[in-house]
Amino acid sequence: MTDADDKELTARKDRERDELYALDISGVEWHSAPGTEEHEERVEIAYLPEGAVAMRSSLDPDTVLRYTEAEWRAFVLGARDGEFDLRPMAHNGGLDAE
Structure with missing residues (x-):
């Protein structure tokens, strides 16, 4: 991979990250592992466009x-x-x- 290719890849990844964090996710549906209760500490994920995922702690x-x-x-x-x-x-x- 050339230096120019490396810079292009970095720029593309930066754009993808910026676009991902610019998404309004206020209306997404959060999911957690089956069997967890609302009051329990758990990891929650939401499915975003283009296969992206958001993740948070309850x-x-x-x-x-x-x-x-x-x-x-x-x-x-x-x-x-x-x-x-x-x-x-x-x-x-x-x-x-062991």
Whole structure:
């Protein structure tokens, strides 16, 4: 990848991020994991246009993170592979507890 290609990619990603955060999400429907109660601390997500996703904590609903479709896909696939497991294991770069 050339320096010009790298700068173009960075500029495109910056535009995508700016457009994503400019979206009015005041009317989106928030979803949480099945079985969680309204009063429980939980992560909530909302589906946005073009496959993007917004995510927030039920304890701080005014702080909202937004992810492009590619970012969200990478996160979900990483989570499925155990990359974000809380206990370090061999499959996520840590050592087995044994």
